[in-house]
Amino acid sequence: MNKSAAMNDDKKVIIWDKWEKGHSMGVIARAINKPPATIFSYLRYHGGIQPYKRVRTSLNLTLEDREEISRGLA
DSSP: OOOOOOOOHHHHHHHHHHHHTTOOHHHHHHHHTOOHHHHHHHHHHTTTSOOOOOOOOTTSOOHHHHHHHHHHHO
16 A cells, blocks of 8 residues: 555544444555554554544634734833
């Protein structure tokens, strides 16, 4: 198999979708054009459990707020 592009979010969605449906690592690898070892390593890293989507809390400052504060301090 030739060296293919880096793992992007679309490929990760496919991996988790097929993994949850019970597809083998070989089937998943062919679906995203990656070697099965890559799928194995990716799933092992996450323990076979899809990580939660990280969402920034609304209590955090926005980029604009930070910029305004930094300009006020300077």
